[in-house]
Amino acid sequence: MDLNLQELNATEFPVPAELESNIAITSLSQLYNWGRRNSMWPMLFGLACCAIEMIATASSRFDFSRFGFEVMRATPRQADLMIVSGTVTKKMVVPIVRLYNQMPEPKYVLAMGACASGGGPFKEGYNVVSGMDKYLPVDVYVPGCPPTPQALLYGMIALQRKIDGQSIANGDDVPWYGVGSAEPTPVPVLGPDIIDPRQMDMIRRQAERAANDMAALGMRELPAAMQMVAAKAPTATAAPVEAAPVDGNALAFVLPAGGRPWEEAEDIREKRRLRALARKAVRASRRASAEEE
């Protein structure tokens, strides 16, 4: 990708016209994002049908290298972007979460196709995870079954736009610019059915009720659960779930010591997102007023 200095220039100080193609005054965030968005290396990681169209997108006719997605790397350590290209099954989500944890930050997830976005045609299947976002934070969803290569390209360009809006100046914009290292996503466990460690408490409560021959809690009686499901309302108002005493054996499956409870982390993420949106709006209005002048 050519370096377009005019595009990169973001300053109130005027650059003389004759120097516009030689000098740019810009923010560090913008320069950094510009470099990052144009060298996103996807992981060579195919799940199902969508993987074939992903390969087609990488090949000569569509060629996503043109947009800076240079080359696919087979190892997560060298990849910036995980394209979840196909149906995520319960058996496969365990390695997928591990792979995600192995990717260095900053990292992004693109859910390609109906299955990765929400389960797709196989949603009701007993071994199917109804959407990658049940386990990992997804940045871009691309609809289609499978999406055409054009659709995938569009989704990848949308991801680049998303990166443009992120800021290193504000440490809380995206988790990896914050202070300290981010926590790994808890790896699901294959028990009688798949178990998300973040839901251990709820599973335990349901099991206790079942053991005492009580009807399973409905959605209304489980405010925290409802919050998790809806995932839209802020969790701060939710009644805290009382942590049940934990046996030694089960310790491996609760969150690592010192880790934030899931709801809290989610809350922080939500706040970050809102703040990022607000900043974005300010930037946009500034840009608009600058253009008017």
Next chain:
Amino acid sequence: MPTAAPDAPLTSTTIEGAIDHLRATYPEAVRADDREGYGGIIVDSAQLLDIARFIRDDLGFDYLSSATAVDYLGAGDHMEMVYHAYRSRGGGALVFKAQAEREQPEIPSLVSVWRGADFQEREAWDLYGIHFPGHPNLTRILMWEGFHGHPMRKDWREAYYEEEQKPFDSRWPGGHVHRAEEKNVFGKNVSYPREIDLSRLMDTSESAVYQSLGLGVDVERVMDKDGFETNELVVNMGPHHPSTHGVFRMVLTVDGETVTSLEPVMGYLHRNHEKIGERNTYLHNIPFTDRLDYISSMGNNHGYVLAVEHLLSLGRRYNEPTYRCETLRVMMVELSRIVNHLWAIGFWLNDIGAFFTPVLYFIQERERIMDFFEAVAGSRMMCNYMRFGGLFADLPERIKSVSNLVNDRARDYNTMQFLTEMVSERIPRTIDELEQLLTQNEILIERSVGVGVLSAADAINYSAAGPLLRGSGVPYDIRRADPYSIYDELDFDVAVEDAGDMYARYLVRVKELRESVRILRQILPRLEATQGESIWADGKPGAYAPRVPLGEAYGRVENGKGELGYYIVSAGGKSGTANPWRYHVRAPSFINLTPMGIMSQGHKVADIVGILGSIDIVLGETDR
């Protein structure tokens, strides 16, 4: 009494003759399956092993194509294993069944007779809970060890269960649409058994895999031939590995670089095709078949509509598909086969070191065929093109490729001109180019000759199919052995090679590419001749929501990867039913992996990926 001529050998009797012979030999244990719409025989499971040996050795049905289970809950309340055996010289199936009661079902394992039954019996154990005494490694194959229940049993319900059969009442119009997550407390596609005890929870899925292979955690110390002390190591390849063609996994033990044993581990893309298929209506299943072998969706459609059409023909009102319809079907399937083999060869070359360059060349033709599919069926990959008794649409007059709008110009061709150019120039040119660069290529020959050898006897015994079978010197191609559609009037040869190694499979694929072009050359004049003829059996799109009469059917086609079969049981009333009772896919990619272990023994780790590539699997079909 046997109806075969007294001096004719038993191995060449008709199916009826063979059945009569069986009944004469085992009068107590064999009875005809006289349920309405059914065929074949029911065998007493106490004598199943003896009878299976008799069927293989004396009657000559040496190829076990499919072995699958059916749960007759509420219709006799028994479990049933259904076996389809064929002769490797060609001809129809001998269908035999064994029954067991539903609680604690037990049926003797046939692995000692046909090794090809291995994975299929494991699947029946995994999904139906049928126990097979005598099976060497009866462990779960698609789900993980520790999963609660056997999900394909009719009384097992998934977490997002709504109703037994579609269309669900909640669906629009008339219903209240909801998201399944909203009804589940966990907000996820999970349900836990009542007795779940989290304090004792152990993830045994991994250790079970190693235990079933007889592998401990400790590495064993072995002495190599020169007296050096070496360690035998366990190496995992997959499920995330660039050369496993998806999410397939192999567990190998290696002594140095040499593979001493290999076991495929699968199920990472098990998306419950069959369970969903039994909730669906017959018509719903057509787009689902696209997603089995997603590289050749047209071929998948074809096998499925053949099976359902066979069932429909048992009913009163049924018309054969028109000639134009059959012609179009064959054309689409052959184009799919070309795409399939180009991918297969390309990916295989990836595996043995020619990373992606050949694929980039092959994709050019693939893209043009995709343009054609998109213009005809509306979608590039998932064509959803065939219907019972007809097709989705006839050929359009012009092909306008939307895909190329990426380059800011749309392609626009006359359809017949486009096809003629493809068939007479472009595809043959690609094959010539491919052969010129590869067939005599020294590196390719060095890497592939003598590697991954499968003998003809093993190929038959392990139920190998497709290029894997023909590359081992068995000239078995369903288009010739058991012809369907209009293949019996088309002129083509069965590609076969004797060596049984990776190179032989490559040669078979190249030959089949040429034979496909040869078939397409004969198809084009037939298309011209039938211009204007209806693609629907009775002139109007009639069979959109068929009610399928009682009975069973097995429809099989020669797909790019091998024999693709659909076993369908319809358990409707007098007026038929819109939902299948049993919907099983005999997937070539799945069964072709059975001999993977014996093919890899003694080879280097670097050859394993090549051997897997030469089998040519697609995970959508392997795991279903």
